[in-house]
Amino acid sequence: MSGDALPYTEHRHFAGRMRSGLESELTTAMADFDLPDTMRLRPARRPVVGSAEFRAAMSAMATTVSVVAARRGNERVGRTVTSVLSLSITPPAILVSIDIMSRLADVIARTGGFSLAMLAEGQQSVAQAFAGQVEPEERFGSTDWTEWPSGHPLLLGAVSALDCDVIGSIETGTHVLFAGAIIEAETTTSRSPLLWQRHHYQGLTGVD
């Protein structure tokens, strides 16, 4: 997960925004998912490690680089993520962790859906664009994007692509964990995934 700890008041402010947004959506029957529950994190009983030490240790983890995207009207938003978990087979569901203060978290909460594209080796420029190197409103213009029947963004050339309906969410303080039921899925065995490890993009076949 990314992002620094946020003041308590900002967390509550975000939850309030999500709730008021959902209420207005519900009156127009656009969203039919639960309000986010809060997983309140209590202080550890023992001193925790510093963030640099934590980041260094966690950087050993090799993860597939993905882009989570959502749409509200004409607005498309997306960001590069590595915090993705295959949650369950029944129902088919994943969990993604999205920075609570991001526009993406807000749009997912308001619309009740998102898409996920697991990037392929060779899509490093997409990863960099959606990690902040390209302005949010220009990210979808520079790549090969189409859309799912739901209207959620669909990236061509990914290793796997999923379209999801939100079936649950938990606010942790700095992030929202969205559980998404898989409505559509595409995959190919002809491409290899783009990995992130030790602060670098890598492939299964070697470091680039």
Ligand SMILES: Cc1cc2nc3c(=O)[nH]c(=O)nc-3n(C[C@H](O)[C@H](O)[C@H](O)COP(=O)(O)O)c2cc1C
């Ligand atoms: C390798 C990598 C993994 C990331 N994983 C996540 C993640 O799981 N969740 C998240 O909210 N942000 C994650 N980020 C950060 C966002 O991609 C980044 O902060 C964001 O795109 C910044 O642009 P924006 O805030 O203008 O959208 C990750 C970034 C990188 C480079």
